[in-house]
Structures are given as structure tokens and as C-alpha cells.
Amino acid sequence: MQSRTRINTARFVQLFCCFLALSSSCLFAQKLPEIDLYGGYSHIRFNSPSFGFSNYSSLNGYSASITAPHLYEQLGLTFNASGDYSSKLTVYNFLLGPQFTFERGRIRLFGNALFGKGEAKVQIKTATRNEIASQGFAAAVGGGVDINITRRIAVRAIDIDYVHTKTFGSTQNTMRISAGVVYQFGRR
Amino acid sequence: MLMLSLTLPAITSCGSAAPSHLGYVALRGANGVTAYRINNQSAAFTRILGSPFPTGVSPASVCAHPSKRFVYVANQGENDISHLTADSQTGALSEVLPRVHTGIFPASLGIDSGGTFLYAANEASSNISIYAINSGSGVLTEIAGSPFVTGTNPVKLQVSPSGKFLYVLTPNLRSVYAYAITQGAGTLQPVAGSPFTVGTSPSSFTIDSAEHFMFVTNAFTSTVSVFAITQSTGALTQIPGSPFATTTAATSTLPIDVAASPSGGFLYVLNSGSNNISEFSIGSTGALTLLTASPASSSGTGPVFILFDSNPKFVFVGSQGSNNISVFSVNTDGTLANVQTPSTFGASPSSMFVLP
Numbered sequence: 001m002q003s004r005t006r007i008n009t010a011r012f013v014q015l016f017c018c019f020l021a022l023s024s025s026c027l028f029a030q031k032l033p034e035i036d037l038y039g040g041y042s043h044i045r046f047n048s049p050s051f052g053f054s055n056y057s058s059l060n061g062y063s064a065s066i067t068a069p070h071l072y073e074q075l076g077l078t079f080n081a082s083g084d085y086s087s088k089l090t091v092y093n094f095l096l097g098p099q100f101t102f103e104r105g106r107i108r109l110f111g112n113a114l115f116g117k118g119e120a121k122v123q124i125k126t127a128t129r130n131e132i133a134s135q136g137f138a139a140a141v142g143g144g145v146d147i148n149i150t151r152r153i154a155v156r157a158i159d160i161d162y163v164h165t166k167t168f169g170s171t172q173n174t175m176r177i178s179a180g181v182v183y184q185f186g187r188r
Numbered sequence: 189m190l191m192l193s194l195t196l197p198a199i200t201s202c203g204s205a206a207p208s209h210l211g212y213v214a215l216r217g218a219n220g221v222t223a224y225r226i227n228n229q230s231a232a233f234t235r236i237l238g239s240p241f242p243t244g245v246s247p248a249s250v251c252a253h254p255s256k257r258f259v260y261v262a263n264q265g266e267n268d269i270s271h272l273t274a275d276s277q278t279g280a281l282s283e284v285l286p287r288v289h290t291g292i293f294p295a296s297l298g299i300d301s302g303g304t305f306l307y308a309a310n311e312a313s314s315n316i317s318i319y320a321i322n323s324g325s326g327v328l329t330e331i332a333g334s335p336f337v338t339g340t341n342p343v344k345l346q347v348s349p350s351g352k353f354l355y356v357l358t359p360n361l362r363s364v365y366a367y368a369i370t371q372g373a374g375t376l377q378p379v380a381g382s383p384f385t386v387g388t389s390p391s392s393f394t395i396d397s398a399e400h401f402m403f404v405t406n407a408f409t410s411t412v413s414v415f416a417i418t419q420s421t422g423a424l425t426q427i428p429g430s431p432f433a434t435t436t437a438a439t440s441t442l443p444i445d446v447a448a449s450p451s452g453g454f455l456y457v458l459n460s461g462s463n464n465i466s467e468f469s470i471g472s473t474g475a476l477t478l479l480t481a482s483p484a485s486s487s488g489t490g491p492v493f494i495l496f497d498s499n500p501k502f503v504f505v506g507s508q509g510s511n512n513i514s515v516f517s518v519n520t521d522g523t524l525a526n527v528q529t530p531s532t533f534g535a536s537p538s539s540m541f542v543l544p
């Protein structure tokens with residue numbers, strides 16, 4: 001399980017490096033690009049009955065992303081990592097994909113389609129183990145609304161994603177809701 | 189942010205689990221028990237993560253407490269009982285040690301409907317171990333006087349639906365021993381006339397939910413003996429016409445287990461020699477009539493047990509040759525239809541218990 005986790009981590013590092021490479025190409029080709037850092041609260045209602053739970057699981061946690069929103073006009077790239085927790089279940093998603101951003105006044109609307117990997121861990125204690133984990137493909141489609149408070153700081157009023165994961169040999173389709181704060185580097 | 193954290197969960201609160209119940213399958217070769225969540229409407233099985241959960245050596249029989257919190261497994265290979273607790277959310281089982289000793293070669297377990305006492309038939313030591321169940325922890329404590337001597341080599345026991353009587357099958361004696369259960373104490377008093385002689389080479393039995401009849405399968409003669417139960421005393425009386433043949437054309441052989449529909453209208457006999465199921469209607473006197481379409485083909489090989497789901501529209505058949513559980517739907521005319529791809533195990537199933 002540890003080796004699988006290492007493989008998983010390595011994949012996400014690769015994804016993140018791809019993201020940085022793309023962003024950097026923009027950095028050197030033009031001026032300093034705008035980079036948005038987001039961190040906030042996340043909630044999902046996970047389809048845990050797909051692997052034997054009695055009911056859907058409500059999980060709370062974090063969502064964080066790094067976004068280059070204007071790599072090509074309104075088209076950018078975003079990398080998102082989230083972790084949501086309950087007493088019996090933990091769900092991680094690491095996703096990368098294109099983002100379309102539309103801005104008017106203090107309001108910024110965005111939509112994205114993300115792909116990557118998800119992981120679910122279930123706390124099941126036996127004599128030999130404390131948890132069972134499964135990793136698989138993950139994808140998310142969604143969008144949200146940012147409200148600029150200052151030139152650098154915005155509030156992400158809401159970010160809603162439809163998240164599809166494949167873990168424990170079954171598929172889970174889940175709504176993820178997030179809200180938090182965005183810090184905007186290089187914003188002109 | 190605080191407001192968001194309070195309101196966002198409400199937005200995602202859509203989606204609810206389909207109603208389901210739990211089932212447990214003892215796997216003799218895997219020394220464990222596999223737990224399933226069974227869809228109430230379709231009987232589709234979802235394997236509980238972590239299955240199979242470890243038990244003792246060679247589990248032969250499994251049963252669950254009516255509270256749904258405890259599961260008990262008779263470990264035939266080490267003469268004891270595993271006590272497992274069930275997580276209400278994940279369905280996962282974890283064993284509570286130490287295991288409780290039984291007599292030699294425990295073959296069958298039964299719990300009274302109130303969940304007060306657990307009974308174990310010990311095949312080699314020819315006795316019945318009785319345990320009081322702690323309703324809070326599920327811990328078993330053998331009662332004074334246990335084990336109680338019974339007939340030679342008991343292979344199966346069943347507490348009657350009313351909880352008033354315990355019946356024990358002893359094939360070598362071609363007998364069923366009947367006991368009245370002392371309420372509150374769990375001790376056994378032989379019913380007058382017990383043991384009751386049944387057919388040749390009896391292999392299994394069941395009692396209808398109304399407690400009117402007992403049905404006993406006779407392996408080598410491919411018949412079913414039917415007994416009327418005197419509800420006040422628990423005594424057995426063979427009905428006229430019994431035993432009834434499981435086939436009209438020698439196509440159903442070696443009956444090994446039997447299940448009666450909860451409605452009391454139909455009886456299903458599992459034939460291990462011919463891998464099929466004889467289907468009967470049950471008359472008001474207990475007389476059996478083979479359905480025209482009988483037998484139904486079993487989708488497994490080496491079938492060993494048959495039981496009803498808690499939804500009486502479904503019947504499960506466990507097969508040790510093909511290591512699987514087959515699911516049948518019960519049509520309104522009593523015929524069976526195989527409805528799903530069997531759930532397959534890496535080891536042979538020896539027993540199954542389904543919770544309401």
C-alpha cells in the first residue's frame with residue numbers, strides 16, 4: 001500500500017510539474033503571468049454505498065488549487081487538490097485541466113474540466129491493518145464564482161464540481177462544493 | 189466562511205442509499221466470513237470492504253444477532269465460536285477475542301428470536317452447548333449445565349420461530365430430537381415422545397414460519413418427510429402421505445437442504461446429486477405437490493444450502509463445487525428463476541445467514 005501511495009504521489013508531482021512547465025513557458029514568452037492560489041473549505045457527499053456502506057457519507061475538508069487563468073486569453077490551466085474526511089472514510093482527488101474564465105467588473109466566473117486521480121481510504125480495523133485504500137481515475141466538471149475584494153484578494157463564493165471517481169472496483173458520482181479565498185499574483 | 193461551511197453540506201445532501209440488508213457467508217476454506225449488503229428490491233450483492241473477515245479454522249455455520257450488531261461463527265476445525273462485531277456504517281466485521289470453546293466439531297448454530305441464547309450442535313461430542321448472550325457486548329457465557337447431551341452426531345439444529353422449542357437432527361439415528369426451551373434460562377427439556385423417527389438418511393430440515401410443519405430431506409431416498417408440529421408441546425407427527433418424492437422421473441437426487449417460503453405456500457428442496465431444486469406447493473395439511481415446472485436448474489455445482497432472503501421474493505443457493513451463491517426470484521406461481529450472475533468466492537461457502 002505504501003508503494004502504491006508513492007506511485008500515486010509521483011504521478012501528482014508529474015502533473016504538477018507539467019502545470020509549472022506550461023505556466024513557465026508563458027512566463028518567459030511574455031510578461032509575468034497571472035497566477036491564482038486558492039484555498040478553502042470543501043464538502044462532498046460521497047457514494048460510499050457503492051462499496052458497501054449503509055449510507056452516503058458526508059465528508060468535510062479542504063480544496064486547494066493553483067491556476068494560470070489567462071495562458072491564452074480566457075483559457076487557462078488549473079491544478080486542484082482536495083482532501084475530505086469523515087470518521088470512516090477519507091477521499092483525496094488530484095486533478096489537472098483547462099479552465100475558462102470570464103470576468104466583468106468585480107465578478108469572475110470560471111468553468112473547468114479536470115482529470116487525474118482519486119483515492120478513497122476506509123478505516124476498517126483488523127488484526128493486520130487499520131485501513132483499506134483504493135486509487136483510480138477521477139474527473140471533475142464544474143465551475144464557480146470569484147468576487148474581487150482588493151486587487152490581489154478575491155473570495156470564491158462557490159465552486160461546484162461534479163466529480164466522478166473509480167475506486168474499490170465501483171464508480172462514484174459525487175457533488176463537491178467548495179468556498180474560500182483566492183490570492184492573485186501578477187494580476188494587472 | 190462559517191456560514192458557508194454550514195450551508196454547503198445542505199446543497200450536496202442529494203442522493204440516498206438504496207434500502208438494503210446484510211448477509212454473511214461462512215467460507216470454510218478461507219477461514220473467514222464474507223459480508224454482503226443485499227439490495228432489498230433486486231437482491232444484488234455488494235461485498236463489504238475487507239471481506240472475508242478472519243474467523244477460526246474451518247467455519248461451518250454462521251448466524252447473526254437480531255440486534256444486527258454481532259455475528260457468530262462456529263469454527264469446526266478448532267472447536268470454538270468466533271464473536272464478531274459489525275460496524276453499522278461500513279458493515280465491516282471485527283472479531284472479539286478470546287473465542288468461546290464448544291464441544292467437539294461444532295456443526296450448526298442457532299439463536300432464539302429474542303437474541304438471548306445461542307445454541308451450538310457439537311457433532312463429534314454429541315451434545316448441545318448453550319450460551320447466554322450479553323445484549324450490550326455480545327459476549328457469550330456458557331450457561332450452567334451446558335453442554336446438554338443429545339443424540340449421536342447432531343448435524344443441524346433450529347430454534348422454532350416461536351422460540352419455544354429446539355429441534356436437533358441426528359442422521360445416524362434417523363431422528364429429530366425435540367426440546368422445550370425454558371424461557372429466561374435457556375435450558376432444554378426433552379419433549380414427550382422425543383426423539384422422533386424421520387426418514388432414511390435425513391440430511392436437513394426446516395420449519396415453516398407459522399410453526400405448523402417440519403420438512404425433513406432424506407438424501408438416499410430422494411424424498412421429503414413432513415411432520416405436523418403440536419404447537420403446545422412441540423411434538424412431531426408424520427402427516428399422511430409422507431414422505432413425498434422430490435421427483436417424478438429420477439431427475440432430482442440426493443436432497444441436501446430445504447427452505448420453506450415465509451408465506452407457507454411453497455417448499456424448495458436442494459438436490460446435490462442433480463444440481464437442481466425441487467419445487468413444491470404446500471397444502472393446508474402439509475401435503476406436498478410437485479409443481480409442473482419442477483425442478484429448477486441450479487446455476488452452481490455441488491450445492492449445499494438453500495435459504496430465503498429477508499425479501500421473500502428471493503432465494504439463495506450456496507454451492508461448494510463452484511464456490512458461489514446463486515440468486516433466484518420466486519414467481520407468484522412458486523417457480524424459481526435464476527436472476528443474477530452468481531457471487532463467486534475463492535473458497536467454498538459452508539453456511540449463510542441473512543438479516544432482516
